[in-house]
Amino acid sequence: MSRQITLDNVSKFYGEVLGVNRVNLSIPPGITSLVGPNGAGKTTLMNLMTGLIQPSRGTIRILGHSTDEPEKLFKLVGYSTQFDSFPKGLTGYQFLYLYLKLFGYDSRHADELAWRAIERANLTEAADRKVAAYSKGMRQRIRLAQSLAHNPRVLILDEPLNGLDPLARAEMIAMFRSLAAEGCHVILSSHILHEVDIISDQVILLSNGYVVAEGQIQDVRNEIRDEPAQILIRCDNQRQLASKLIESGLAIEVRMHQDGRGLLIKTADADHFYLALNRLVQGGLDVESVIPADDDVNSVYEYLIGTEGAAV
Amino acid sequence: MTRTWLAQILAVIRLEVKKTFFAKRGLWIYLLAFMPLALFVAHAIAIEYHHEARERLASRNQKPLSYQDLTSISKGMSRKEVIERLGKPPSSHSWDESEQDESGHSHVVANELYRYSDGASDLAIQFEDGTVTGTSLRESEGLGEDAVVFAGVFQFFYLRLAIFFGCLGIFMNLFRGELVDKSLHFYFLAPIRRDLLMVAKYFAGLLAATVIFVTSEALQFIALCWSFDSTVLNSYLYHGHGLAHLAAYLGITALACIGYGSLFLAAGLWFRNPILPAAVILIWEALNPFLPSVLQKISVIYYLKSLCPVEIPASPGTPAIFAMLISNPEPIAAPVAILGVILVSVAILVLSSRRVRRMEINYTTE
Numbered sequence A: 001m002s003r004q005i006t007l008d009n010v011s012k013f014y015g016e017v018l019g020v021n022r023v024n025l026s027i028p029p030g031i032t033s034l035v036g037p038n039g040a041g042k043t044t045l046m047n048l049m050t051g052l053i054q055p056s057r058g059t060i061r062i063l064g065h066s067t068d069e070p071e072k073l074f075k076l077v078g079y080s081t082q083f084d085s086f087p088k089g090l091t092g093y094q095f096l097y098l099y100l101k102l103f104g105y106d107s108r109h110a111d112e113l114a115w116r117a118i119e120r121a122n123l124t125e126a127a128d129r130k131v132a133a134y135s136k137g138m139r140q141r142i143r144l145a146q147s148l149a150h151n152p153r154v155l156i157l158d159e160p161l162n163g164l165d166p167l168a169r170a171e172m173i174a175m176f177r178s179l180a181a182e183g184c185h186v187i188l189s190s191h192i193l194h195e196v197d198i199i200s201d202q203v204i205l206l207s208n209g210y211v212v213a214e215g216q217i218q219d220v221r222n223e224i225r226d227e228p229a230q231i232l233i234r235c236d237n238q239r240q241l242a243s244k245l246i247e248s249g250l251a252i253e254v255r256m257h258q259d260g261r262g263l264l265i266k267t268a269d270a271d272h273f274y275l276a277l278n279r280l281v282q283g284g285l286d287v288e289s290v291i292p293a294d295d296d297v298n299s300v301y302e303y304l305i306g307t308e309g310a311a312v
Numbered sequence B: 001m002t003r004t005w006l007a008q009i010l011a012v013i014r015l016e017v018k019k020t021f022f023a024k025r026g027l028w029i030y031l032l033a034f035m036p037l038a039l040f041v042a043h044a045i046a047i048e049y050h051h052e053a054r055e056r057l058a059s060r061n062q063k064p065l066s067y068q069d070l071t072s073i074s075k076g077m078s079r080k081e082v083i084e085r086l087g088k089p090p091s092s093h094s095w096d097e098s099e100q101d102e103s104g105h106s107h108v109v110a111n112e113l114y115r116y117s118d119g120a121s122d123l124a125i126q127f128e129d130g131t132v133t134g135t136s137l138r139e140s141e142g143l144g145e146d147a148v149v150f151a152g153v154f155q156f157f158y159l160r161l162a163i164f165f166g167c168l169g170i171f172m173n174l175f176r177g178e179l180v181d182k183s184l185h186f187y188f189l190a191p192i193r194r195d196l197l198m199v200a201k202y203f204a205g206l207l208a209a210t211v212i213f214v215t216s217e218a219l220q221f222i223a224l225c226w227s228f229d230s231t232v233l234n235s236y237l238y239h240g241h242g243l244a245h246l247a248a249y250l251g252i253t254a255l256a257c258i259g260y261g262s263l264f265l266a267a268g269l270w271f272r273n274p275i276l277p278a279a280v281i282l283i284w285e286a287l288n289p290f291l292p293s294v295l296q297k298i299s300v301i302y303y304l305k306s307l308c309p310v311e312i313p314a315s316p317g318t319p320a321i322f323a324m325l326i327s328n329p330e331p332i333a334a335p336v337a338i339l340g341v342i343l344v345s346v347a348i349l350v351l352s353s354r355r356v357r358r359m360e361i362n363y364t365t366e
Helices: A042-049 A070-076 A092-101 A107-120 A136-148 A166-181 A193-199 A217-223 A238-248 A270-283 A297-304 B002-022 B024-059 B067-071 B079-086 B143-181 B194-226 B230-239 B242-270 B275-286 B301-307 B320-326 B334-357
Strands: A005-014 A017-027 A030-035 A057-062 A077-080 A154-158 A185-189 A202-207 A210-215 A229-235 A253-256 A263-267 A287-292 B091-100 B106-117 B122-128 B131-138
Touching: A005 A042, A017 A042, A017 A202, A017 A210, A030 A042, A030 A166, A030 A193, A030 A297, A042 A057, A042 A154, A042 A185, A070 A077, A077 A136, A092 A107, A092 A136, A092 B002, A107 A136, A136 A154, A136 A166, A154 A166, A166 A185, A166 A193, A193 A297, A202 A217, A202 A297, A210 A217, A210 A297, A217 A297, A229 A238, A229 A270, A238 A253, A238 A263, A238 A270, A263 A270, A270 A287, B002 B024, B002 B143, B002 B194, B024 B106, B024 B143, B024 B194, B067 B079, B067 B106, B079 B106, B079 B131, B143 B194, B143 B230, B143 B242, B143 B275, B143 B301, B194 B230, B194 B242, B194 B334, B230 B242, B242 B275, B242 B301, B242 B334, B301 B334
Parallel strands: A030 A185, A030 A202, A077 A154, A154 A185
Antiparallel strands: A005 A017, A005 A057, A202 A210, A229 A263, A229 A287, A253 A263, B091 B106, B106 B122, B122 B131
16 A cells, blocks of 8 residues: 555646646655645645545545545545534534444444544543534544544644644644654644644645645755855854855855844855855854754745745 | 445434434424324314214204204295104204395394204204295215315325425435535545445435324324224225225325435535525426426326325316316326336436535535
8 A cells, every 4th residue: 555645736726716736746654734825725735635625637646545435535534624513413522423433333432432532632521512512722622533533544634733722732743743653644734834843744835726845844945046045153253253254255144143142144055155164163163053044934935935924 | 345334324314313303494394294284183173073062962852863854854844844853953043134025014034043963964944934944964074075185185285395395405404404504524524435425314314204204194194084983984994995095195205205305315416505496396396297298207296196095086167277287197007106206216316426426515605
């Protein structure tokens, strides 16, 4: 069985309106974040991957399975949608139990899995309350529990951290990491870029229905050659280092960092800069650290997509 | 595989049946289904009341009377002759009226009204100045006549309107209702074949519709029989066609749910607004008698009408258009009719399964 999720030249149009266009992706196991402003096509891509909508063109394979075979697909895939509606009149437990019964599980097995998912989502006390009476955060958690309940190998999560308090966010992130470490695919979308930065093994940047970049964030950053790399150097003698950098022509721009304890340098060729920096500091400068300052999602997002939504 | 499918179908039915039976928005379906029951219960109560009133009247007769005694009274007989034949009236009423003759002189007319009963029928006799001027014999309500009324209500209200619109309410909501509620993704995120989901939902709807409408139909039949004495009932149920008719009505009701259910489930998959398909299907079904025979077969009512056990007689003054609705010029054999409904339903479900496999969740367009 294939271990990849592949999208081959996938397009989706809603009449005249573009959802996503010519998407080619191969997603390995690990945590993959879909990043992009509202309307970029993140949810469309997730709905396509789960067969809730059909591509206008192209093919999608999830671990080798087509998305128009839900009977096979959803044994492997769990999807936490952004749809905030539930079958009427059900408690949290009933919601999960009946969902698991749809898998054809017997009552005992469905009951066990439902309680396990409830515990993982930290909803034990609220399990017998009607879902309609849940808070936004609890509804988010019951959706996460639903997506996890049958122990899928692929988790697709649309804005999974929305509405969660900081503790629950931390718990969820830890759980995503643990699932990724077990070899699962965790594909999530998020607006919160610093969280994406912390948890993602790879990112897919979307804008206006197109994939503008994909891969590990450093690799993506390295591909952006028309934007000078930013490097933060912390050392004991910032003035001396600054003058040496300008004299050598290695830096395009040198300025003091906001905290006053380092230099923020812009350079056109980062690889050459790192090699030359070793020679430059041999004359008695004590360099504490050299850190890339713009290989995070936020910077990459800003370079590729612009500032619309990057400040979240 | 079959075991898993069965478990999945049962899981869907469990969820759907609960929703269908207890949905607030389905309350009108119960009202529609049980409206004829209210009619027949009211009719039974009225019959019971009349029956008791006649028995009370008969118990006060001077002598026991037979039906022949009641019918022997005719116009022109004198009060004395009437009393000789029937005895003193158990109920009478008298009043005077002033009338003008041809010459313009007024005189007083002594009016009397006598009522007699043999316990089953009652006779009202009107006298003017001691001479019978009119009689009115109200015979006991016959089961035969009521059975024809029952057949009429069944064909023209229950089958064509109550079950039709009830199925519309139940089956169109199976998919369309969930799209409106934005909850269909609950099913679409489970590892269940879409066509299997459709079949399971159809069975759930069928179960609900059949229970509601068959129960109402059975209760209507009980209400029809309720006010008649055991001799009449025994003769109707066991020596006549009563039980066979009941079985036919229940069977036709179930078949109507099968046929209209499949139609409206399909309509719910293709149309957003239920009014349009409902109107088209209603008109198509109503026009059935006027269509060429090939087209007649593409309907549900064509088959159901052939199965109806009681022919409704068209009275002489019936307009041609209604006479066409009543008549069934080419009745088909019962097995063919049953098979016809089932085949039409299966064909619709097969087409619907293709639709449901390509169905998308796009709540924003709802």
